[in-house]
Amino acid sequence: MSLWVDQYRPKSLDGLHYHRGLSQRLKSLAASGDFPHLLFYGPSGAGKKTRIACTLREIFGPGVEKLKIDQRVFLSPSRRKLEINLVQSNYHIEITPSEAGNYDRVVIQEILKEIAQTQQVDLNAKQRFKVVVINEADSLSRDAQAALRRTMEKYMSNMRIILCANSTSRLIAPIKSRCLLMRVAAPDSEEMTSVLLHVAKKENLNMPEEAIEKIVEDSSGNLRKALLVMEALKMQSPNLTGSLSIAKPDWETYCHKVADLIVGEQSPARVMEVRTKFYELLSHCIPPTVILKTVAERVVERVDESLKADIMHWAAFYETRMRIGNKKIFHLEAWAVKVMSLYKHFFFDIDMSSFD
Amino acid sequence: MPPRSQQATQKKAKPAVVSLGTTSLSQPISTSQKRFNPLTAYSLQGSSPSRGPPAKRRGGKEKIIEILDEDGEEERLHEHDDRLWVDIYEPITEADLVVHVRKVEDVRRWFTEAFEGGPSGKLRRYRRILALTGPSGTGKTATVQVLARQMGFDILEWRNAIGEASSSTWDPSFGINENYESTFAKFEAFLNRATSCRSIFPDTSLSPSVSSTSSQRGSNPPAPSPKHIILLEDLPNILHPQIQIQFHSALRAFIDTTSQSEFPVPIVIVLSDATMRGETRDELLTSGAGGYASSREKGGILDIRTVLPRDLLMGPYVRQIAFNPVAPTLMKKALTGLVDRHFSHTRTSSSLSHLVAPTKETIDTVIESANGDIRSAIMALQFTCIAGKKSKKSKNKKHDSGSTVLMESTTRRESSLALFHLVGKVMYNKRKGDPSNASATAKDIKKERALDATLMDPPRLPAHLKEHGRRASRVDVDLLYADSPIDSSLFSLYIHQNYTQFCNELDECQDIMDCLSWADSSGGEMWYQANPHRFHLLTLGTLHSLPSPVPRRSQKIFKPEYFEYLAKEKDAWEAVNDTRYWMTVHRGLGSAESLTTDTSRWSKLEVTLELGAVLKLKQTQAGRKWPGSEGLPPSHSLFSKLVFTSGEGKKGQQVDEDVVGDDDQTLAEDEVDIAVAKKFAGGENDGAGGDWLESDDIEEF
Structure with missing residues (x-):
């Protein structure tokens, strides 16, 4: 049993259903001896990882699909042990640096050095280099990105890096300029x-x-x-009869309810209620950015036209703070209170004008 | 860590007070006028060659009382009167104790049950470990000793005798001593022997490092009593993680063995609360020591939770009795009684004329500055009597103010504001000219007036800043910062948890929230990790935003829920990881070959955000159709169950009105928690309190 998403995932560049131009380009890149570092970016669910896998297969052949999972232990500078799962084949290795938390720099450096220092031993290999795939590259810390930048040049002879990110805005410019950017747009x-x-x-x-x-x-x-x-x-409903209703994920409906709470009443007591809901969402591993975005979008749907811009402005404002700060709940709540206050003032002002 | 080391030096330095008594006549000090640094004052005295017998330097964690005992013992030979009052007037009977009667009763009942087994006779096996906690100088050890005398049992006390062992056996020419036994091994041996064997000679010690203190201290000849207890005051170095584990297992083993035996020996653990100082951590962070140091720092607090593992603490075998700081009334009674006894005694017995009886005001000052620490109060009292003699010689008029300043500077203990009061002080946002409370006494009102008189009115603001005009605040932020028992991060969580009750308008909420959010994100790249001025920013921002005066509607202060949810989030991430792992392995089995590339496709976020619904369906389907055939691991159900609760459990109630009530209930539980656990709090001022203070009590702490 596997999910359809995985089961029917195209295995080769030819099998891809859309973005044919991109596939063509990747194919010719793989065929040429001069393969650059790549940076795939685009919204989630657009097919970035599928394309990366297809490209790897194009470069190295089916051998790249023989994977093994290694659990490796790294030592952080403070001698804490970090256990990280690495997925690798003979030709490439995949890492998700966010698993290493704050110590992603250590992990990245160790792995890259190790890869770079080992030569390809398989004589039948089509290429002399190995590939390191870094998933969720936009969650790399600044330190790690800086570390990456040097290694990318230094070990070019026997290593290529493929980065995969949702947006390039959180990658530092030196990395972007060292990669060939591949935008994978969402399918229409x-x-x-x-x-x-x-x-x-x-x-x-x-x-x-x-x-x-x-x-x-x-x-x-x-x-x-x-x-x-x-x-x-x-x-x-296995035979697909009757009315089909698309179930939204729980967190999404939950977020919508939170938005309704915010619009429904504006008082200090309601603030407490909204906070509990935010806490609940956070404790279910929903990323705070997603919460903020979903709730904000829903709130915007429900308020007057003149408020929409402001609400989104503050959402962006507190989202920035959230990225810098530690306690996500503060910023979520600060935004919620701000919106409540805006909303309340909006009505208050209307009341006043009607009195005049 | 500045404050702790400071404390340590103070502790070590305190015995020097003894020598002060002998040397002060020959060395006139011109201290009556200036306020001088207590630390340098001590070191000056301490380094003088005519110092009395040097305080024994033993293990770093040596309790002051024990050092004092030694000194007292030795000095008795030379001159009877030079003993410290703390030792001379050690409480012998229950009436002498300054501990609240109910506390003593609690402890006594525990001992009775431990020895006799209570009314049913079965309680004995559950009275295994008694933990006495509370600030230092609140009579924890004294209570045990008085009760030992009264109820007739022996005390076997463990001492870390690092100094003795190493000085006698350590020879630098031979590297390693073969007979070396780690301190912890000694401790284990002590515990074993003490529990299983009965001492034949109650006078002699079981091992070199053990002393039977009751016989030492008791004046009556020790009757061979079958009952004895183990007193652990001087613990092994349990801040070391490995030793902590060993210590915990030793305690568990102790409970296992003794709960079966016929005459089990109970353990009494005496633990002085150490408060974490907020500023320390902030300073550490900003000075670049980084997260590493701070995490160690956090673990470096010796409190009941580190000494006893959680399961034991919650279990039936451990009882914790928390002592409160000594109430001023009780302390006053005790000190006056002590002074009376001392001076009537000296008049009759010998010529101890170089001491003057302290005035009533002096005693009051001592009590005020002691912060409920009776030991420190007695020491301070003795010190004033000695210092007072000298200054009397010089100028009579200045004597009073001079000695007060001197005493304040030398004896004031680092006061720490109870968490409760800290939050209260900020949240009630008192400003100059606020009407006083209905329940305030005349004295309180007078005090408030006096305080207001010292406050300067802030300058008038220009018209465009009019809305930021506030009256002068009665809260002294610097003082608050110095006395805060928590660091600014925790402080911000407390403000966050409680601010809504204190606000009238949404705009006030918004201002506070914005200030919290800003303070949280203001560290960033500019400072190392956190803004070093965070505490001040938080406090000032909150004070600025809160309404003035804050309406009283019997607000209660709650513990932040933050950590609870953080723990939940951590569990949820584990579940996500498990699910991902399951997906990987499961798919691998399906394709019979080695694992396919599909497997690592799922990032954590994708799993949490998109897979929930499908997993839930799969779960129900698997349960209905092919039970077990899918090879669903339990972790899978854990994850999908989690999603389920997030979707339905709360959502159903969320729109209802009752949820508010529900929430209140859980919050109320928290509130009990805070009153009982008092993890950070220094404790309340009233001796009786286990309950919590009404809002009115906040003012005058």
Whole structure:
């Protein structure tokens, strides 16, 4: 049993359904002997990792799919042990630096050095270099990015780096300039529909037109989400009859309720209530940025036109602080209180003008 | 860590007071006028060649009372009167104790139950460990000793005798001593012997490092009593993680063995509360010592939670009795009685005329500056009597003010504001000219007036800043910072948890929240990690934003929920990791080959944000159709269950009105928690209190 998302993930560049131009380019890159460092960026669910895997396969052949998982122990500068899972084949290694928390610099340096110092021993290998795939590169700390920048040049002879990030804005410029940037845009609705139909066909499913339409609309360019929703629908009613309702993830509905709370009443007591909800969301591993974004979007839907810009402005404002600060709840709550106060003043002012 | 080392030097230096008594006549000190640094004052005296018998330097953690005992013992030979009053007037009977009667009763009942087993006779096996906690100088050890005398049991006390062992056996020419036994091994041996064997000669010690203190101290000849207890006051170095583990297992083993035996020996652990000083950590952080040092710092506090493992502390075998600082009334009674006894005694017995009886005001000052520490109060009293003699010789008029300043500077203990009062002080936002409380006494009102008179009115603000105009605040932020028992980070959490009750308007909330948010993010790259001025910024920002005066509606102060949720979040991340691992392995099994590339595709965030619904469905499906065939690991259910609660458990109630009530209830539990646990609090001022203070008590602490 595996999820459809994984099961029907294209294995080769030719099998990809959309962004054919990009695939073509990757193919010629892999064929040329001169492969640069790459930086894949784009929204989640657009197919970045799929393309990375396909490119690797294009470079090294099917051997790259023989993976093993290593658990490695690194020592932080303060002698704390960090256990990190590494996925690697003979040709490449994948790391997710966010697993190392604050010590990502150590992990990155160790791994890169190790890779760089070992020569490719497999004589049949198509290329002389190994590839290091760094997932979630935008969560790399500044230290780690700075460390990366030097190593990228130094070990160019037997190592290439492929970075994968949602946005390039959090990567320092020197890294961006050392990589070939590959933007993987979210698929449009037609492309999504074709992928969904492709999977449905393989599963011998007869998906109703409107269901697919709804899924596509609901998942807003996130193909992974779309496929998961489709699978969930199938699991709910195996023969796909009756009214199909797309279940939103729990956290999303929860966020919407929080937004309703904020708009519903503005008082110190309500602040406490909203805080508890924020705490609850945070304790379920929902990233604070996602919470802020989801709640803000929902609040904006429900308020007067003239307030929307302000609300989003403050959301961005407190999001920045949140990134610098430690206690996420402070910033979430500060935003919520700000919005409440804005909202209240809005109505208060209207009342006053009507009196005049 | 400046304050602790300071404390340590103070402790070590204190015995020098003894010598002060003998040398002060030959060395006139012109101290009556200037306020001088207590530390340098001591060291000056301490380094003088005519110093009395040197204080024995033993293990760093040596308790002051024991040092004093030694000195007292030795000096008795030379001159009877040079003993410290603390030793001369050590409480012998229960009436002498300054501990609240109920506390003594609690301890006595515990001992009775430990020896006789209570009414049913079965309690004996559950009275294994008694932990006495509280600030130093509140009579914890004294209570045990008085009760030992009264109820007739022996005390076997453990002492870390590092000095003795190493000085006698250590020879630099031979590297390692074969007979070397680690201190902890000695401790274990002591514990074993003390629990299993009964001393034949109650006078002699079980091992070189053990002394039967009751026989030493008691004046009556020790009757061979079958009962004895183990007193642990001087613990092994449990700040070392490994020793802490060993210590915990030793305690567990102790409970295991003795709860079965017929005449089990109870352990009494006496533990003085050490408060964490807020500024220390902030300063450490900013000075670049970094997170590493600070995390060690955090663990470096010897409190009940480090000494006893959590499961034991919560379990049936351990009882904790917390002592409060000595109430001023009790202390006054005790000190006056002591002075009376001392001076009537000296008049009859010998010529101890170089001491003057302290005036009533002096005693009051001593009590005020002692912060509920009886030992420090007695020491201070003796010191004033000696110092007072000398200054009397010079100028009579200046005597009073001079000695007060001197005494204040030398005897004031580092006061620490109870957490409760700290938060209260900030949240009630008192400003100049606030109407006094309905329950305030005339004296309080007078004091408030006097305080107001010293406050300067802030300059008038220009028109465009009018809304920022406030009356002068009665809160002295610097003092607050110096006395704060918590660091600024925890302080901000407390403000965050409680501010809403104190606000009238949403705008006030907004200002406070903005200040909290700003202070939290203001460290960043400019300072090492945190803004060093955070405490001040937080306090001033909060004071500025709060309404003035703050309406009284019986607000209660709650503990921050932050940590609870943080723990939950940590568990949830574990579940996410487990799920990811399961997905990896599971897929691997499916494809029969080695693992495919698909596996690592799922990042943590993707799992949490997108997989929840599918996992839940799979869970129900697997349960219904093919139970077990999917090979679902338990961690999987843990994760999906988690999602389930987030979706439904709270959501259903969230819109309802009752949730508010529910929340209040859980908060109320927290509040009990805070009153009982008092993790950081120095304790309340009233001797009786285990309950919590009403808001009115905050003012005058």
